[in-house]
Amino acid sequence: xxxxxxxxxxxxxxxxxxxxxxxxxxxxxxxxxxGKRTIKKVPSLRGKTLVxxxxxxxxxxxxxxxxxxxxxxADVINIxxxxxxxxxxxxxxxTALNLQALNTDIIVIRHxxxxxxxxxxxxxxxxxxxxxxxxxxxPTQALLDALTIREKKGRxxxxxxxxxxxxxxxxxARSNIWLLxxxxxxxxxxxxxxxxxxxxEQFGCRVTYxxxxxxxxxxxxxxxxxxxxxxxxxxxxxxxEYTAMFGLNxxxxxxxxxxxxxxxxxxxxxxxxxxxxxxxxNRSVILEQVTNGLAVRMAVLFLCSGGQMSEP
Amino acid sequence: xxxxxxMDAVAIERALARMAHEIVEADPPPEALAFIGICTNGVPxxxxxxxxxxxxxxxxxxxxxxxxxxxxxxxxxRETPPAVGPSNVSFDVTDKTIVLVDDVLFTGRSIRAAMDExxxxxxxxxxxxxxxxxxxxxxxxxxxxxxxxxxPTAIDERVxxxxxxxxxxxxVLLEK
Numbered sequence: 001x002x003x004x005x006x007x008x009x010x011x012x013x014x015x016x017x018x019x020x021x022x023x024x025x026x027x028x029x030x031x032x033x034x035g036k037r038t039i040k041k042v043p044s045l046r047g048k049t050l051v052x053x054x055x056x057x058x059x060x061x062x063x064x065x066x067x068x069x070x071x072x073x074a075d076v077i078n079i080x081x082x083x084x085x086x087x088x089x090x091x092x093x094x095t096a097l098n099l100q101a102l103n104t105d106i107i108v109i110r111h112x113x114x115x116x117x118x119x120x121x122x123x124x125x126x127x128x129x130x131x132x133x134x135x136x137x138x139p140t141q142a143l144l145d146a147l148t149i150r151e152k153k154g155r156x157x158x159x160x161x162x163x164x165x166x167x168x169x170x171x172x173a174r175s176n177i178w179l180l181x182x183x184x185x186x187x188x189x190x191x192x193x194x195x196x197x198x199x200x201e202q203f204g205c206r207v208t209y210x211x212x213x214x215x216x217x218x219x220x221x222x223x224x225x226x227x228x229x230x231x232x233x234x235x236x237x238x239x240x241e242y243t244a245m246f247g248l249n250x251x252x253x254x255x256x257x258x259x260x261x262x263x264x265x266x267x268x269x270x271x272x273x274x275x276x277x278x279x280x281x282n283r284s285v286i287l288e289q290v291t292n293g294l295a296v297r298m299a300v301l302f303l304c305s306g307g308q309m310s311e312p
Numbered sequence: 313x314x315x316x317x318x319m320d321a322v323a324i325e326r327a328l329a330r331m332a333h334e335i336v337e338a339d340p341p342p343e344a345l346a347f348i349g350i351c352t353n354g355v356p357x358x359x360x361x362x363x364x365x366x367x368x369x370x371x372x373x374x375x376x377x378x379x380x381x382x383x384x385x386x387x388x389x390r391e392t393p394p395a396v397g398p399s400n401v402s403f404d405v406t407d408k409t410i411v412l413v414d415d416v417l418f419t420g421r422s423i424r425a426a427m428d429e430x431x432x433x434x435x436x437x438x439x440x441x442x443x444x445x446x447x448x449x450x451x452x453x454x455x456x457x458x459x460x461x462x463x464p465t466a467i468d469e470r471v472x473x474x475x476x477x478x479x480x481x482x483x484v485l486l487e488k
Binding site for chain 1: 385388392
């Protein structure tokens with residue numbers, strides 16, 4: 001049996017068709033099982049070289065891609081900003097061309113500039129995977145969230161999904177909105193009005209500032225982290241006030257649907273956007289998201305390496 | 313294109329009955345015998361063989377299924393990537409006698425991939441190969457232990473196996 005996957009790159013969820021999204025999710029479900037074997041490694045990408053080009057700091061996404069590539073038997077090199085020639089003034093283009101000159105097959109890139117992966121994909125023969133570009137997209141995060149929802153709820157179509165928190169600069173939110181609306185879920189965004197502008201309604205989702213209403217009917221509540229490291233001081237008065245107004249505490253949790261899933265892309269700030277006990281409760285699927293992230297990244301690397309590559 | 317029926321439902325059942333007896337005659341330790349089918353058609357064939365062998369030996373034998381897409385050596389040579397299904401081997405293969413089951417034996421590359429995959433689950437005592445049809449044209453040094461029917465074919469012909477569990481009827485066709 002064959003898939004219809006024709007892409008060498010995964011740049012955004014916006015580009016993907018419903019069928020392509022389902023192909024990734026189905027393939028990921030198969031790869032998930034590899035993690036339960038005695039030997040957690042398959043030879044699919046043997047002899048391929050993958051470079052993790054992380055121009056913006058990341059531990060979990062980079063580690064997840066690295067482990068995914070290793071489980072597929074690819075060789076992996078990690079490049080991060082501080083240790084690369086980018087600090088010496090080399091342009092992204094030159095860095096990428098140098099990597100290509102080393103016969104790299106796959107480049108996983110995280111960059112603070114939206115569109116950087118698209119730029120590389122046009123430039124290079126290698127597969128380019130977007131691991132987060134500015135405030136634009138983080139496609140593998142949305143795919144792993146979708147896989148988790150599909151596993152737990154059996155479907156995505158018709159579900160009410162609330163994304164709560166720091167939406168404004170969130171690539172996770174954007175990729176999730178694209179994916180969930182394509183697959184027929186109803187998406188509600190909620191949080192402080194400074195972080196959840198009305199303009200997001202153009203994506204086909206609902207914006208509300210009434211957190212009680214946003215979580216009451218939700219089948220899935222996806223909490224986004226308050227990004228301390230970005231300048232947030234002017235967006236709301238204090239962390240304490242954010243927690244009081246928008247944090248998922250026990251009182252609010254008690255008013256959610258009894259089977260509502262609690263999701264978070266991590267790293268979680270316990271006691272800020274989520275109460276510590278709720279993060280550890282049986283409806284929290286935060287760690288399953290991590291497990292599924294590995295499976296989704298294996299699937300994406302596998303699919304983008306298949307087929308269309310021309311033989312020398 | 314012409315199509316010739318080379319096995320009907322009766323012939324398939326007769327072949328499986330004989331193969332089941334041959335599996336028993338090979339004297340596997342009954343407490344350590346297990347079957348693994350290669351997706352898709354190998355799985356129902358493995359289940360049928362397990363039932364038949366179980367009837368002879370008065371026992372029940374586990375049946376696993378493996379999808380070999382991840383272990384194939386031609387990922388970059390295909391037009392599009394293969395659809396990968398999950399493998400499901402719920403028993404420990406270590407020290408078992410595994411009867412590996414597929415519908416058609418051709419180049420032997422699927423069997424090579426399947427053996428690699430089984431080795432990822434553990435270390436079996438031995439692996440034996442049962443196929444419904446051996447059509448020849450091997451590209452690797454692999455030989456079946458139990459064969460339903462030997463069918464000499466030309467390289468450009470196709471052998472199609474339809475099974476009740478998958479396609480609603482039992483038949484083997486040769487297309488040329």
